[in-house]
Amino acid sequence: MDLINFRVGKKTISLQILDILLTERYEENLTDLPNDNPSFLGVKDYMGVPTPIFDLGIILNKRSSYETNQELVSMLKQREQDHKEWLVALEASIFNDVPFTKAKDPKQCAFGQWYYGFKTENDDLKALLKRFEEPHAKLHSLADKLLVMCAQGHKQEAIDTLAREKSTTFNKLMRLFESARDQIMLDHKPIIVFTTQDGQSPHIGLLVDKVEDNVHCDESDIKSLQEMTSIGFEIDAQTKKLMKGLVKMGKRHSVLIDPSAIFRPEHLQNYEPEETEEYGLF
Template sequence: MDLINFRVGQKTISLKILDILLTERFEDNLTSLPNDNKSFIGVKGYMETPTPIFDLGIILNKQSTQETNQSLVELFSEWQQKQQQWFTALENSIKHNQPFNHNTDVQQSNFAKWYSHFKTENEDLKAIIERFKTPHNRLYARANKLIELVKQNNEKQALVELSIERNSNYMQLIRLFESAKEQILLDHKPIIIFTTKDGRTPHIGLLVDKVEDNISYKKEDIKPLDKLTDVGFDIDPQTKNMMRGLIKLENKHSVLIDPSAIFRPQHLMHQQAEETEEYGLF
């Protein structure tokens, strides 16, 4: 069986090649229609057929990737603001010879703890995150030296070295914050997968983050749905309805989905999903 893997947030999903008509770049030019289904984001004309488009991020993750990314950008902005407040407090402390009541132990820094455990599939973002450590550690170490200079009544030297820190480690941190936010927004270039049930006409479109790779699998390589709980996969009934199996990749799993089960005519809505055998697996 020939499959294509797609990325949806932190998840990987697989579709049979025979279920796919075409993929195209999402241009946010869909026609909206009244609908109570949160994952339904509009209609796109394809081969003279109005085709409903569904956001797989909402189906699988309860939130679109765009919303997830925006939340992450806001989180980076919050960390950036806290770092700016920390440096401003340090600057005021040195200029006015006042106690510095903020943390200067990088091991106790909440931000350091956060980025040390941050996980992402975005390799460029991961590289940016790794670059935070050096200037962040240096800035905290230098802060202790500056505070000590003030205690020794050497405010002038402390101000000189503070200026150096502002233009070096501190500014490097600020640039990294901006780079991280830019990477998150610019890296997201979603695509629409136009699926088919008969190999000729479109059935539905699925919004995903990107194409990953092509793979070939034998039916014995695909775990049926009753094996999903064995790997701790948390799925709700609606999502389970379209899932046809779990595929073990190199260091993760991919979910094989049947796009025909995502959208059905109204008179079939309350029927059970097609049996796995009917999807051509077992």
């Protein structure tokens, strides 16, 4: 069995290559239709066929990848603000002898607690986040260092050191926060996978994060849904309807999806397609 793997959030999903008609970049140019299914995004015309598009992230993860990314961006914005306030507090301690109550351990601030537990499959983001460790740890180490200087009567030296580190270490950290937010949003270029039941006309479109690879697997590599539920593996009703099984690929697994399990909204029967250009096959 030949499969194409796709990334949806932190999950890898697989579709049989015979179920795929084509893929195209999602441009948010769908026709909205009233529907109470949260995963239904709208309709896209392909060769005159009104094709419903569903967000596989919402189906499998209960939320879209866009929402997940937006939350991550907002969190990083807040953590950036935290460190601006951290520096202001340190300045107040050095200049005005105000007690310093912020985290001195880089692993104990809110960002550090997130940072040392966060995992991502995005290699570019992973490399960028790795660059945070040195300036972030160095910034936090300043608190004890400068407060000791002040306690020993070297206040001016502490002030000079703080000014130097503010223009170097602190500014470097601020630029990294901005770069990380940009990286997260720029890297998210979702794709519509148009599926087919007859090999010629589109059935539905599934929104995924990206194409990963193609693989060949034997039937023996697929753990059936019945096998999984019999050992206590719980699957919600909507996912269970879509899922053919779990495909073992070395040390990882992917979810084998049956796109025919998603039905078209009934009101598409009265939808009049717009003229659209023909797209190439996958």
